[in-house]
Amino acid sequence: MSVVKSIRYPIRYPNQGSRDVMTRRGWWLVVLNLIMPGSAQVLAGNRKLGRFGLVSTLILWAAAIVVLVMLLVKPTAVLGFFAQTLALWAVQIFAIGYAVLWVVLTLDTLRLVRLVRAKPSARAAIAAFAVVLLVGVSGTAAYGAVLAGSARGALSGIFSASASLPPSNGRYNIMLLGGDAGPGRDGMRPDSMSVVSIDANTGQAVSIGVPRDLDPVPFSDGSPMQKLYPDGYGYNDNCDVDVCQLNSIYTEVELYKSKLYPNATKNNSQPGIEAMRDALEGVTGLKIQYYVLIDMEGFSQLVDALGGVTIDVKQKLPIGGDENLVGVTGWIQPGVQHMNGYTAQWYARSRESTSDYDRMARQRELEDAILKQFTPLTIATKFQDIAKAGAQVVKTDIPQSSIGYFADLAEKTRTLQQQNLELVPPAVDPTDPNFDQIHSMVQKAVTPPTASPKP
Template identity: 70%
Template sequence: MTIASPLRHPDTASAPTMTRRGWWLVAANLLLPGSAQVLAGNRRLGRIGIVATLLLWLLAIVTLVVYLIWPTVLYTLFTQTGSLLTLQLLLVAYAVLWVVLTLDTLRLIRLVKTSASARGWIAAFAVIMLVGITGTAGYASVVAGSARGALGDIFSAGPSQPPVAGRYNIMLLGGDAGPDRDGLRPDSMSVVSIDASTGQAVTIGLPRDLDPVPFPATSPLHALYPDGYGYNGRCDVDVCQLNSIYTEAALYKSDLFPAAKKHNSDPGIEAMRDALEGATGLTIQYYVLIDMQGFADLIDSLGGVEVTVKERLPIGGDENLNGVVSWIKPGVQHMSGYTAQWYARSRHGTSDYDRMARQRQLQDAILKQVNPVNVVSKFQGIANAGTQVVKTDIPQSMLGYFVDLGMKTRKLPVKQLELVPPLIAPDDPDYTQIHRLVQASFAAPTPKPTGK
């Protein structure tokens, strides 16, 4: 007699035997889906279940090994549309197979032949395991689908670009849009420069009232403004300063950037890229535009953000405090998206430079909350907000590389270079000095001498 005999050909008249058999089959189905069928049912179905399970285990082991040895490969794989679609289909297929195997296992158990006191427990255990495992696979499939859609909507399909002088320089624009404002204009401008080897990042903040602003010789705007945008009051909009360049290019100079839309950009963004290249002396490979309204939605999807407030700021109202509904008080505050938006935009009693600092502070706080557990548990909301908050020309093919580089960046302190008074004079900037300051910010810190 083989061990399978009492499982395949049990004494159906013995309730204790059928109960023990029921628990064995439920346990076998949990530990190695398909084994219950091999022992007591359709062996062909069982072999399909076992092979599928073993392949899933093998895939998990390979994934872990690759993550430990070469994580960039894994990051790249799981940020590509095709890979995410394949993963989504595999998860759905395995969830369906698990449902079929579990229901067939319950049929093989023949609950009516087990002890009356055990029937409910056996059935409940099987159903709980069914819901838990299929629910997990189903949710993972939904996350993969959401990620596929969000990544496809946000990131471009353009070619990757190499680092310049060992660095990736990314223009970060904060779009000042909201329910009380018409259109979108840059309210904060900075360049995030990242060492392509170490991940060390430097954030270079530029004031929006910088005037004049030079363009590199390769820019189509250089011929129009050879002495710089705003020099001697020359521009085609009301105010000649850095953030006006976006508006002017979008409204009056769009024909100078005919390929912008093709590259997931627009004339205003491309004009700003040229301006920031001229101002910093850097080559900017990519841009990221963050819309302030979407910024609030993103913070809400993350469950809020924790910020240390230095001074009292009004929520609502204008610079004369008309219409104030409440105040953001000093101290550590857990802010909703609505509150954080006002924290970033409030003008009362503060300067544009103070607002720049608060916006950087919010950006840093959000990055600290972006961890795997938080992202996975709230992925749907984050993905939905992301498609509205972020516009960029970073190609999807580069995401794996930048994720890996970002992991290095998070382990290091981010350097800050704010090109604001008294360091520079925005209305009379010395660009030789600015370029020198930018290059100096990339230097590794000098080790402190150690004495005996």
């Protein structure tokens, strides 16, 4: 009977007296364990363990195929799915479980091989091959679990857990604040301010730049700051800090009036940010659903994580130095340049030899260049670096549950020419602003042109 079994089932009942047979069998088992984990146990060992390994492997393959197809068809949907906390928990648990299962299956496969019965010259090679595969596959699964964990932590640290908000008049209006906690400054203050208005269907974006020397600054109806400054912030030099500029609102509220916005922290914001939101709503006449704060001090890390940005530099700009160009460490030369994070940071910051309005325009250029770098492929290949940098640099109240939607919207935005509206001279006099005129300019910019009726 044993001879018959050996002939009919050579893997499960091999001729153990033949070293050639046992060597070939050993190679077959370790290769099968690689190609389809669990198959070695089904053929030569514990069938229950083998079936569990096969089912787990098939689930993994099916999931991988679905993800690959979706990456080709709709990559932003994949990004949106894996940006959710529950999905990342599931990935992490499955990856850890599969890593452990692979270790168990590989060690059991080595037991089934019975190396002592293989040719002495082949024993080390078979064992080494199995161990290398063990380290490679289980290590990859374990690394996937680490990535999922770091992504979950980074995303929950950046994005809000609140419910998503509907668009206003068909648009999402997002306040962008460039916070600068650079050398010689106490704390962080928003150094650049803009509102990006995005069509919720087409993705067409309009960037509205707001100068920090706008004075006075109105607040939106219902704002607690409107009650304190009914004529506008800075009217007749009325404010509670040294300089009554637009970005001083953030500082004043953070230092002296944080109780005006008791729910700010709970909503993944800050009192100063909420006051700035009320101010930019008053300036633009738009309802601002979300904000994004970028800390310029750590901004270079995000640019480096994205692989740099390409900018067409219009004029020579200093790197470092004071207003008299003392201490300049280098220059950004005119022409098309692919900048690393450090250079891009100074391209956005540099004030010497240019005006604040020039700097605002450069920051808008940089925002557009960074948006173009945020492709699904870039995020997928450099995710850990982007997540690590983003957690230190970016803060927002955009809900984590809306990441997929906004990723899809951003993909549409990338394919369209972004429109820019700068509320600066000569169109706007920051020292004597006409807000009816400004609101009209904003509405004209964000209202898509209607098709002319056919004759």
